Amino acid sequence: xxxxxxxxxxxxxxxxxxxxxxxxxxxxxxxxxxxxxxxxxxxxxxxxxxxxxxxxxxxxxxxxxxxxxxxxxxxxxxxxxxxxxxxxxxxxxxxxxxxxxxxxxxxxxxxxxxxxxxxxxxxxxxxxxxxxxxxxxxxxxxxxxxxxxxxxxxxxxxxxxxxxxxxxxxxxxxxxxxxxxxxxxxxxxxxxxxxxxxxxxxxxxxxxxxxxxxxxxxxxxxxxxxxxxxxxxxxxxxxxxxxxxxxxxxxxxxxxxxxxxxxxxxxxxxxxxxxxxxxxxxxxxxxxxxxxxxxxxxxxxxxxxxxxxxxxxxxxxxxxxxxxxxxxxxxxxxxxxxxxxxxxxxxxxxxxxxxxxxxxxxxxxxxxxxxxxxxxxxxxxxxxxxxxxxxxxxxxx
Amino acid sequence: xxxxxxxxxxxxxxxxxxxxxxxxxxxxxxxxxxxxxxxxxxxxxxxxxxxxxxxxxxxxxxxxxxxxxxxxxxxxxxxxxxxxxxxxxxxxxxxxxxxxxxxxxxxxxxxxxxxxxxxxxxxxxxxxxxxxxxxxxxxxxxxxxxxxxxxxxxxxxxxxxxxxxxxxxxxxxxxxxxxxxxxxxxxxxxxxxxxxxxxxxxxxxxxxxxxxxxxxxxxxxxxxxxxxxxxxxxxxxxxxxxxxxxxxxxxxxxxxxxxxxxxxxxxxxxxxxxxxxxxxxxxxxxxxxxxxxxxxxxxxxxxxxxxxxxxxxxxxxxxxxxxxxxxxxxxxxxxxxxxxxxxxxxxxxxxxxxxxxxxxxxxxxxxxxxxxxxxxxxxxxxxxxxxxxxxxxxxxx
Numbered sequence: 001x002x003x004x005x006x007x008x009x010x011x012x013x014x015x016x017x018x019x020x021x022x023x024x025x026x027x028x029x030x031x032x033x034x035x036x037x038x039x040x041x042x043x044x045x046x047x048x049x050x051x052x053x054x055x056x057x058x059x060x061x062x063x064x065x066x067x068x069x070x071x072x073x074x075x076x077x078x079x080x081x082x083x084x085x086x087x088x089x090x091x092x093x094x095x096x097x098x099x100x101x102x103x104x105x106x107x108x109x110x111x112x113x114x115x116x117x118x119x120x121x122x123x124x125x126x127x128x129x130x131x132x133x134x135x136x137x138x139x140x141x142x143x144x145x146x147x148x149x150x151x152x153x154x155x156x157x158x159x160x161x162x163x164x165x166x167x168x169x170x171x172x173x174x175x176x177x178x179x180x181x182x183x184x185x186x187x188x189x190x191x192x193x194x195x196x197x198x199x200x201x202x203x204x205x206x207x208x209x210x211x212x213x214x215x216x217x218x219x220x221x222x223x224x225x226x227x228x229x230x231x232x233x234x235x236x237x238x239x240x241x242x243x244x245x246x247x248x249x250x251x252x253x254x255x256x257x258x259x260x261x262x263x264x265x266x267x268x269x270x271x272x273x274x275x276x277x278x279x280x281x282x283x284x285x286x287x288x289x290x291x292x293x294x295x296x297x298x299x300x301x302x303x304x305x306x307x308x309x310x311x312x313x314x315x316x317x318x319x320x321x322x323x324x325x326x327x328x329x330x331x332x333x334x335x336x337x338x339x340x341x342x343x344x345x346x347x348x349x350x351x352x353x354x355x356x357x358x359x360x361x362x363x364x365x366x367x368x369x370x371x372x373x374x375x376x377x378x379x380x381x382x383x384x385x386x387x388x389x390x391x392x393x394x395x396x397x
Numbered sequence: 398x399x400x401x402x403x404x405x406x407x408x409x410x411x412x413x414x415x416x417x418x419x420x421x422x423x424x425x426x427x428x429x430x431x432x433x434x435x436x437x438x439x440x441x442x443x444x445x446x447x448x449x450x451x452x453x454x455x456x457x458x459x460x461x462x463x464x465x466x467x468x469x470x471x472x473x474x475x476x477x478x479x480x481x482x483x484x485x486x487x488x489x490x491x492x493x494x495x496x497x498x499x500x501x502x503x504x505x506x507x508x509x510x511x512x513x514x515x516x517x518x519x520x521x522x523x524x525x526x527x528x529x530x531x532x533x534x535x536x537x538x539x540x541x542x543x544x545x546x547x548x549x550x551x552x553x554x555x556x557x558x559x560x561x562x563x564x565x566x567x568x569x570x571x572x573x574x575x576x577x578x579x580x581x582x583x584x585x586x587x588x589x590x591x592x593x594x595x596x597x598x599x600x601x602x603x604x605x606x607x608x609x610x611x612x613x614x615x616x617x618x619x620x621x622x623x624x625x626x627x628x629x630x631x632x633x634x635x636x637x638x639x640x641x642x643x644x645x646x647x648x649x650x651x652x653x654x655x656x657x658x659x660x661x662x663x664x665x666x667x668x669x670x671x672x673x674x675x676x677x678x679x680x681x682x683x684x685x686x687x688x689x690x691x692x693x694x695x696x697x698x699x700x701x702x703x704x705x706x707x708x709x710x711x712x713x714x715x716x717x718x719x720x721x722x723x724x725x726x727x728x729x730x731x732x733x734x735x736x737x738x739x740x741x742x743x744x745x746x747x748x749x750x751x752x753x754x755x756x757x758x759x760x761x762x763x764x765x766x767x768x769x770x771x772x773x774x775x776x777x778x779x780x781x782x783x784x785x786x787x788x789x790x791x792x793x794x
Contacts, residue, residue: 003598004598005508009508012658012659013658042457044457051448052445056445059441063444065431065433065640099496100664102664103663106664111406114403115512128665167401243669243670244460245665252398258402261406261411262409264412264525264528265499265503265525265532266499266532267496268525270642271640272640274671
């Protein structure tokens, strides 16, 4: 039978990361490819305790349907936490829980995007946001981006000429995926001013913000927003665990209504048990102590990665030095293709993600992303030394 | 700020059921409105035991990311079960797990539907399928439906004239939501023949099929399918519990690939813990014994409902006598508006869902849906007697 599929199916493609992950499941592979948190840090006994408490105290409720908005005590905790952390002033009703923040991206596409609309994004940007938005037929304009974030003068000239076709500006200001870069305070403020002036919604995606290894936490873009133009996305995947798939959207009530409406059609609601177990964990335990542990371990892993890269990579290779998060970004000389490097590395059981997929309009095949959260220091060193040897054997100059 | 939303936001509306459910949360309300399974039947201690076993044996895995397709042992169980139950011959790779079968509906829309495509559906049909598909800009043709299912001669004449615009045929052949009707064997076979001839995909939604109170189980539409034109959707929500949000799509491998692709962009994967807990429960316990219990209780509730309706409803009122599932359907004389009846009932703390929302093209305001799974027999009797009194006080002839 010849299947007649939707037009979108002709331009959607499988996530390169998820495909590489299948190859790298063998234990001998040293993989910098995924974005997986370190499982040995999951507070597994505490979660089991919270889970048992939920079963015993409110088991019937936890196994039944619930509201689309999500479990209210958890939304209360999130609004309090976000207000404290990011200097905003939101209520629980400004939040809808989502099935991981990937769903928040998909719902954002559904709420805002029609065929032919434009999304501005950092260059490079998170590849799963590209595929979530692309399903709604949008186009991307990649905004030139430096170590302070999007270059806002460039944003303004794009909005001047294309303003009426631009529906969203998508950014990850803290420890960006894939580059690990963090936006400066100045650029945060400037982008919100521009969005306010041109009445464009900013999607501020912040799954890693709590994982800062050094320096001062900066206020979120949303904290500069007086008109309701910023929608922020958050997640428990990196500070707690990803298996429960709980993230959230925080925004003006008028927009939250719309997110609730599309979530109803998309999947009715989040897993009730997961919402209640996380809420119970937050009631019984101090998550800050837990996050401190994660930060310490990831800081050591980042340090180990940077140390090897500084010492052993050819001097023509540039890389970022992230102040937090899970990723560093490597730029090879333009004539080197990271996919060729990957092939050579895979022969030696080392994996990473070539950077090309993080550019929605293609090109930049000389880049690659390194994840440093998922392996102990000695494996990180061994793997990066191997990558360094491969790079040094190339005709790199 | 004026938000510029996607066009679809102008024609999506909130689920009437979810809105009524908010009103009926007060314990004094006797509600026939939801589609909630009976929580007192959840095998809560067994689930807690399964959950603890997962924490202890494979906790790190259960809290981590997993594949988009879903936990393989659970997909194996489902394919075995479905093959046995519905006389099909599928492998685990023919299955992708979804966040409840509502997500399976949404993903079906995403895989198949472009703006202006036509979906054929029963008249009436499940209202959350309407909102899932509508988000992709489709139109609906309601096929006249009787106690045997869609009238297939009508399907054929629609396909003759509109065939090239029809992308999907959406049906619920067992204990349909909202009518409780079950398709005859003959109509099942005929519809699959038509779909094969015209190369149209059928979405066979079957969340209630295991809950048969009497009579013989009939083979699924998919069991008549030689060409891969039937996609079947299943769910643990009604036979186990809805809070975990685990459903599935079972179809030809070529289509499953497409579902996996859109699920990646939509939410990466299902809750890992939920998949593993259900799988562990199925390994440790006999779910058939559990389903037998549900069937016994729901049968008694259906009997109680039918008894009151037969005895006390005005003779001008028609209603279905479902052989299984969760719902019965009531047709009032055409000049009576069920929303007016609902208002009078709500004053007496009795609730149901007016049937109009189950017709994608409107009309039929003289109908209503009754859920009988969520309350004990005495409350069902009391509530329906109250509804009967309201109906008897109307000028019904």
